[in-house]
Amino acid sequence: MESFIQVRDLVKVYSLGEVEVQALRSVSLTVERGEFVAIMGASGSGKSTFMNILGFLDHPTSGQYLLEGINGKNLSRDELAEIRNRKIGFVFQGFNLLSRTSALENVELPLVYAGASASKRKEMSGKALSEVGLKGREHHHPNQLSGGEQQRVAIARALVNQPSILLADEPTGNLDSKTSEEIMRIFQRLNQDLGITIIMITHELDIASFGKRNIIFRDGKIVDDHVNFVRSDAVGEGVKR
C-alpha cells in the first residue's frame, strides 16, 4: 500500500540571475497518516522550500511528490489551488490573517473558495473556532486579539475544510514560550484526538520535541530522521513509540 506522503529524489534549484542555488538535493521521505513530524534545520537548509512543495505552492525541479497518490506535477495553478483548498491547512509564522476582518470571516476564507453557502460557512467556522478555544471571540478583529489567539484563529482556518494534512511553518516563531506551549498542546490534541497529520517546521528543540518524529535538514538534505520520545509533560501515554 502506498504511503500517505511519498517523496522521492526531490530536487529544487533556484536560479538567481547567473547563480544557481540548490535548495533541495535529492530528498526522499515517506510520511504515514496520523504522524506528527517536526522538521528542524538552520536557515537556508531547504526546509521552507520543502514545505512549499509539500503544500503544492511550488513545483520541484525534479523528483516526485505524491500526497495521497496525487501528483502535482502536471496540474494547473487552479487545480493546485483546489487541492490546497480541500486537502491542506496552512499555519504560518506571521499568522497571516486578513486585517480588518473578523476571526469568523478569516476562518471562513477557505470555505468561500470551496463555494460553501453562507450558513454552512458560519456553522463550520464557528465549530473550528471553538475547537481551538476561541468560542465567543468570533467577531473580534485580529488587532483585538493576542498573538496566541491570532495563531489559534489561523489554526481554525487551517482546520475548517477538514484537510488531510496540516502544514505549519514555524507556528511559534512569533510567540513567547508559554503561548508556544499552548499552541503545541492544540497541535498534539488535533493529532491524537482527530488523527490529523501534521508537518511542522521549527527552530526550537523543545517545540520539536512535541512532534512524534523529528527530521533535520542541512544543506538541502535530510541528515537525521528519528522517532521522538513523547514529552513526559505532554498529553498521551508517555511511552516510546
Place this chain on the structure above:
Amino acid sequence: MTRLLAGLRIALRALMVNKMRSALTMLGIIIGVSAVIAMIAVGSGAKARIAEQIASMGSNLLIVLSGSSTSGGIRFGTGTVPTLTADDAKAILAEIPAVKYVAPNLTGVAQVVFGNQNWSTIINGTFPEVLEIRNWSLASGRPFTQQDIDGATKVCLLGKTVAENLFGGIDPIGQIVRIKKVPFTVVGVLASKGQSTYGTDQDDTIFVPLTTAQKRLFGMQFPGMVRAIAVQAREPEVMKEVESQITALLRQRHRIQPNQENDFSVRNLTEVMSSAEQSASVMSLLLGAIASISLIVGGIGIMNIMLVSVTERTREIGIRIAVGAKGRDILLQFLIESLVLSLIGGAMGIGIGIAGTLILSTFTQWPTLFSIQAVLLAFLFSGSVGVFFGFYPARKASLLNPIEALRYE
C-alpha cells in the same frame, strides 16, 4: 452566486478602508460621466430645437422667388422686381402632380391701427393653403377661404404678437383693424410659433387674402404680381424632381429662351435646414467625444489606484491563493472592486450631470434634452471603463506567485 456576493462584500470593505482614495478615484469617473451627460444634453437640445424649427417652417418646402430680371442691361437682385404671378402658382399646382399645396405671397410692411393702438408689422397676402404649408394653426376664429380670395374681401388673420400689442386682453375676433387706412375684419388669431431659425419673431405678422393685398395694399406698383410662391411637395423624395419641374414650367410660362437666365429662383429650404441639423449632430458628437476623453482619464485613475491596491494587498492575495483561491476568484475580486468604483461614480455622475445641465440651461437659456438612452449609455460606458481599466491590475493580482506574495512585507 455565493462567490459573487462574497466578492462584492470584500470589494466594498476594501473601498471603505480607503474612503478618501476611493472618493477621489470616483471623482474622476463622476466628472467624466457628468460631462458626457451634460454635453449630450446640450447637443441633442440644439438638434431638437432645429428639428422643431424645421417642423414649424413646414416640411418638404420649396420657395420660388421672383426677380433677378434684366432690364436694359441692368440686372436686379432676387425678389426686387416681381416676375411671378398668382397664375404661375396655380399652374404649378395644376401641372405638377407631386405638388401638394401652393401659396403665393405678396408681403409688405404696414402700420396697423386698432382704436388708439397702432403697430407696425409684416402684412402677408397669400392663399389659405399657407396655413397647411407653413404648419400654422389657429388659436381662435376661422381661416380665410377661397371665397375671400375670389372676392378680395377685407378679412385678416393676426399673429399672436400683433394681437397682443393691438388688443391686449380684448378678444380680436370680429373687430375691425385698419391696415394702411383700409378697414379689415379680424376673423382669426394664429397660434404662436415663436422665433424662427434666424431669430425673427414669426408671430409678428398679419395674413390677408392675396387678392386683397394686391388690390388694396401693395399691388399698385406691379399689378397682379407676387414676390414668392411657397410650394409643398407631397414627400421629401420628390423635392429635387419638383424643383426641376417648376423651373421648366416657369421658363416655359415666362417664355425664357434657352440662352437666357431664369427670372426666378427656386430654393429648397428643407435642405438648408437639414444641413443645419446635420451640423448640430456633428457638434453633439464632438462634444460627447471630448467628454468621453475625461471619462477615459477617469478610467486611468481607476487603473492607477487599483495597481496601488494590488501592490498593497500582495500579502492578502498570497493568503487567499494559499487557502485555495483560484485565479478567477482573485480576478473577480479586483474587477468587482473597480466596477463598484466606476458604477458608483457613474451613478453619481449621472445625478451631477443632470443637475449641472439644468443649472446651465437655466442660466444660459440653452435648449437641453435628456434621453434615457444617453443616461444608460453613460452608465454602461462608465461600467465598461471600470472593467477595461480594472482588468490589467486584477489580472496582475491573479497571477501573483503565492510564495513570494506571502513573503511580501
